[in-house]
Amino acid sequence: MTELERGPQGRRRGRGARERILSASQQLFRDQGINRTGMDQLCTVAQVSKRTAYQHFTSKDDLVAEYLRRFDPDVMPGVFDRTDLTPRERLLAAFEMPASTPLCPYIAAAVELHDPQHPASQYARDYKIAIAARLTETAREAGATDPEQLGEQLALLLDGASARTRVLNSESFPTAAAIAAVLIDNAIPAAHDRVDGRRPRSPSAPPARAAQRPAG
Numbered sequence: 001m002t003e004l005e006r007g008p009q010g011r012r013r014g015r016g017a018r019e020r021i022l023s024a025s026q027q028l029f030r031d032q033g034i035n036r037t038g039m040d041q042l043c044t045v046a047q048v049s050k051r052t053a054y055q056h057f058t059s060k061d062d063l064v065a066e067y068l069r070r071f072d073p074d075v076m077p078g079v080f081d082r083t084d085l086t087p088r089e090r091l092l093a094a095f096e097m098p099a100s101t102p103l104c105p106y107i108a109a110a111v112e113l114h115d116p117q118h119p120a121s122q123y124a125r126d127y128k129i130a131i132a133a134r135l136t137e138t139a140r141e142a143g144a145t146d147p148e149q150l151g152e153q154l155a156l157l158l159d160g161a162s163a164r165t166r167v168l169n170s171e172s173f174p175t176a177a178a179i180a181a182v183l184i185d186n187a188i189p190a191a192h193d194r195v196d197g198r199r200p201r202s203p204s205a206p207p208a209r210a211a212q213r214p215a216g
Contacts, residue, residue, distance in 0.1 A: 017052050017056065021043075021056060021063065025042060028045060033108075034064055034108075062119065064118075065122075072127070075131060079093045080138060086142070091139065091154060097162075097173040103166040106124035106127050128159070132152055132155040153183050157180055161175070
């Protein structure tokens with residue numbers, strides 16, 4: 001183990017420095033944005049020196065990419081990996097967002113960075129593709145006649161609800177969930193309305209909320 005460094009306030013620094021840097025980035029990037037957060041401020045909040053920060057992350061770009069990776073590395077397992085819900089119910093559960101959910105961090109990062117080649121922009125793109133893929137996979141399990149189309153429609157609806165919630169400062173996910181229910185039911189033939197011997201829940205009685213997660 002390398003010798004521990006003393007930070008700006010005299011506290012001993014070790015392996016916990018990386019976690020403090022990432023924790024500070026989550027707070028600052030989401031509260032005030034990526035571009036408005038400088039490394040000096042981030043290091044002050046994390047209580048590490050800039051030297052320590054750059055030992056863990058080669059650049060701010062590298063830190064931003066890792067900040068996004070930490071949000072949802074397994075792509076919404078609290079929705080898509082649930083075995084107590086039918087496939088149709090899992091599709092609707094993707095829209096069960098708490099009222100306090102902020103703008104999707106992947107959308108926010110892509111909008112702020114303006115660079116499709118930025119490591120964080122590339123990761124955000126990969127994440128959004130993965131969300132659509134999981135929706136498509138679940139739509140296929142539910143018996144959708146065109147699961148790829150339904151997956152893309154629901155992915156677009158999720159992103160739209162996230163952005164509209166932020167812009168209007170009011171909940172858009174209940175409306176999005178009602179629209180999703182119509183899309184899902186129109187995409188699934190009547191023969192598939194019953195899954196695993198259970199009648200699907202109506203949009204007015206959504207499944208239990210999953211653990212809080214980034215919108216979309």
